[in-house]
Amino acid sequence: MAKVLVSDPIDQVGVEILSQVAQVDVKTGLPPEELVKIIPEYDAMMLRSGTRVTKEIIEAATQLKIIGRAGVGVDNIDVQAATRQGIVVVNSPEGNTIAAAEHALAMMLSLSRHIPEANQSVKNDKWERKRFIGAEVYKKTLGVVGLGKIGSHVANVAKSMGMKLLAYDPFISKERADQLGCTLVDLDLLFAESDYITLHIPKTKETTHIINKESLSKMKPNARIINCARGGTIDESALAEAIAEGKIAGAALDVFEEEPLKESKLREHENIILTPHLGASTAEAQVNVAVDVAEQIRDVLLGLPARSAVNIPGLTPDVMEKMRPYLQLAETLGNLVGQLAGGRIERLTVRLQGELASTKGQPIVVASIKGLLSQALRERVNYVNAAIEAKERGIRIIETHDASIRDYSDSLHLAAQGSLGEHSVTGALLSDGEIRITDVDGFPINVPPSNYMLFTVHRDMPGIIGKIGSLLGSFNVNIASMQVGRKIVRGDAVMALSLDDPLPEGLLNEITKVDGIRDAYTVKL
Ligand SMILES: NC(=O)C1=CN([C@@H]2O[C@H](COP(=O)(O)OP(=O)(O)OC[C@H]3O[C@@H](n4cnc5c(N)ncnc54)[C@H](O)[C@@H]3O)[C@@H](O)[C@H]2O)C=CC1
Numbered sequence: 001m002a003k004v005l006v007s008d009p010i011d012q013v014g015v016e017i018l019s020q021v022a023q024v025d026v027k028t029g030l031p032p033e034e035l036v037k038i039i040p041e042y043d044a045m046m047l048r049s050g051t052r053v054t055k056e057i058i059e060a061a062t063q064l065k066i067i068g069r070a071g072v073g074v075d076n077i078d079v080q081a082a083t084r085q086g087i088v089v090v091n092s093p094e095g096n097t098i099a100a101a102e103h104a105l106a107m108m109l110s111l112s113r114h115i116p117e118a119n120q121s122v123k124n125d126k127w128e129r130k131r132f133i134g135a136e137v138y139k140k141t142l143g144v145v146g147l148g149k150i151g152s153h154v155a156n157v158a159k160s161m162g163m164k165l166l167a168y169d170p171f172i173s174k175e176r177a178d179q180l181g182c183t184l185v186d187l188d189l190l191f192a193e194s195d196y197i198t199l200h201i202p203k204t205k206e207t208t209h210i211i212n213k214e215s216l217s218k219m220k221p222n223a224r225i226i227n228c229a230r231g232g233t234i235d236e237s238a239l240a241e242a243i244a245e246g247k248i249a250g251a252a253l254d255v256f257e258e259e260p261l262k263e264s265k266l267r268e269h270e271n272i273i274l275t276p277h278l279g280a281s282t283a284e285a286q287v288n289v290a291v292d293v294a295e296q297i298r299d300v301l302l303g304l305p306a307r308s309a310v311n312i313p314g315l316t317p318d319v320m321e322k323m324r325p326y327l328q329l330a331e332t333l334g335n336l337v338g339q340l341a342g343g344r345i346e347r348l349t350v351r352l353q354g355e356l357a358s359t360k361g362q363p364i365v366v367a368s369i370k371g372l373l374s375q376a377l378r379e380r381v382n383y384v385n386a387a388i389e390a391k392e393r394g395i396r397i398i399e400t401h402d403a404s405i406r407d408y409s410d411s412l413h414l415a416a417q418g419s420l421g422e423h424s425v426t427g428a429l430l431s432d433g434e435i436r437i438t439d440v441d442g443f444p445i446n447v448p449p450s451n452y453m454l455f456t457v458h459r460d461m462p463g464i465i466g467k468i469g470s471l472l473g474s475f476n477v478n479i480a481s482m483q484v485g486r487k488i489v490r491g492d493a494v495m496a497l498s499l500d501d502p503l504p505e506g507l508l509n510e511i512t513k514v515d516g517i518r519d520a521y522t523v524k525l
């Protein structure tokens with residue numbers, strides 16, 4: 001039975017889903033050295049933001065097939081290392097959207113009305129009504145940085161509270177911003193005009209310290225900043241300094257450069273509100289993300305696709321479902337051409353032909369590479385790491401589309417340059433989804449792929465086929481089917497044989513000695 005490690009607290013419903021297919025061990029708060037020790041036992045891992053899945057942990061995870069992040073951000077996982085090792089990383093892109101948006105809105109109102117300090121004051125037996133004069137958000141300007149799922153919900157609610165909305169997001173169209181009632185502006189204008197600035201961006205190279213000493217100096221003295229997105233997007237010492245000097249009015253932070261927050265000047269100011277990464281911490285969101293991610297882990301352990309994989313570009317379940325027969329075709333042809341071309345492949349050309357030419361090529365290319373590398377890497381190559389493995393091996397991948405080639409209504413042509421020279425194969429799908437190899441090295445044939453195959457290039461002359469048949473028979477190798485393809489009579493021809501048994505050692509050499517045989521290749525599909 002598969003084993004799943006749950007390394008952060010997740011809702012019980014997630015554990016129940018995982019338990020349908022696996023033994024589930026809930027071990028939270030493990031130190032990294034302990035995690036490295038136990039991770040080799042596990043097939044899957046499920047976590048929130050509390051566990052850091054480092055390269056070291058991934059390299060020790062020899063059985064791991066999937067890492068599930070019960071939440072949005074995967075910045076606590078070394079996704080690159082996981083990809084390299086063929087481990088699928090999934091998340092829950094929408095399960096906690098509302099929770100995080102509502103937390104940001106709660107932070108904005110708490111900042112405006114001094115709720116945390118007023119609460120503390122009453123609990124300290126005081127009644128300080130004059131001390132806590134607040135500000136209304138009505139008719140104030142909210143600058144939303146990052147107009148994705150959470151930013152959009154914040155904008156929607158803020159609009160209904162009568163706020164004016166500015167937004168900065170270089171990847172969002174003006175139409176989408178208009179729909180949300182936001183005016184798209186550049187960052188400097190957003191900083192200069194906003195009374196409230198709320199961040200809803202991932203942490204990237206571009207967004208690291210997007211709020212810094214310089215940007216803080218552009219803000220209004222009454223500006224208040226809210227960050228319920230990612231730590232590291234704000235330069236925390238510059239922020240503490242700006243607030244200490246009265247350059248801006250306050251900040252509310254849920255996320256930090258380092259979590260848990262260590263010694264920090266942020267703690268010193270009354271007009272800074274701090275929460276311990278609670279954006280997703282609602283009962284509803286925790287059920288949503290636990291179900292979403294546990295279902296994906298269950299599916300992957302059952303051999304089904306994951307719906308929100310962050311490291312299988314282009315291969316969403318929809319695409320997988322629609323393209324499955326073509327992906328199978330591509331894998332088979334990749335495997336075949338890889339063996340014909342020998343090891344040390346330098347180049348793979350993938351040509352989508354006929355009606356297939358209008359299809360997005362990337363999934364088919366990835367599947368072809370997976371097939372190509374499958375002899376060398378076996379189960380270590382999958383849809384996650386195929387492209388990266390090819391790149392690291394220096395294999396040039398060329399994708400072309402040609403709608404004018406219509407031998408079959410659609411077909412796939414793969415050519416590979418390897419240590420045995422340049423070889424090509426073409427294949428198509430029959431109406432029942434069966435795969436046919438329709439061309440080898442330019443010779444037309446029509447054979448289904450089979451476990452063991454023998455291909456020969458020979459002179460088209462009487463007697464050759466019989467000789468090969470007898471030779472195979474003398475070694476007790478049974479022929480399941482045989483096809484010959486030629487371009488011209490008595491020129492060169494290709495013979496494709498499906499065999500019930502693998503070729504015994506030495507037989508291939510005997511075959512190449514037969515008069516008229518130019519080349520012979522044995523292939524295992
Ligand atoms: N505090 C918490 O507990 C939670 C935090 N989050 C975090 O909130 C953030 C937003 O999440 P979602 O809205 O779900 O993500 P999303 O992917 O839907 O939206 C992110 C938006 O940021 C934009 N963006 C990317 N680079 C940008 C840049 N340089 N400048 C401006 N905009 C940029 C993208 O175009 C996108 O529209 C993420 O970092 C996520 O990890 C999410 C849930 C809970």
Ligand SMILES: O=C(O)CCC(=O)C(=O)O
Pocket residue numbers: 048049070071072073074096277278279280281
């Ligand atoms: O799991 C959590 O509580 C953190 C959620 C979060 O930050 C995210 O989903 O990006």
